[in-house]
Amino acid sequence: MLTQFTPHENIYTIPNILTLSRLVAAPVIGYLVLHDYHAWAVGLFAYAGITDLVDGYIARRWNLQTVVGTVIDPMADKILMTILTVCLAVKGALPGSGSRLPFLDFGSDFA
DSSP states (O other): OGGGTSOOOOOOOHHHHHHHHHHHHHHHHHHHHHTTOHHHHHHHHHHHHHHHHHHHHHHHHTTOOOHHHHHHHHHHHHHHHHHHHHHHHHTTOSTTTTTTHHHHHHHHHHO
């Protein structure tokens, strides 16, 4: 009886599916960077960037914003940047990789 009064939003929308695909792509990009498949990593990173733009556009244009989307979209972005930063630091591909530079990304979340 309670479920009849509780509104549910449809979380199975194209923008949320695109965002979920970015969440799945993040560790794959990290793997590709660590194993020197840079062309594939750049291609998948470009896919992640394009889907980030497209999912926001679709959500606003066709009024498909969801609470889930407002949580997982920034989470997908942060996870992607964190994985990429750590993997590049491990490979020594960041300036100052021996310093605390890669950890500045984490510090901004706690400030």
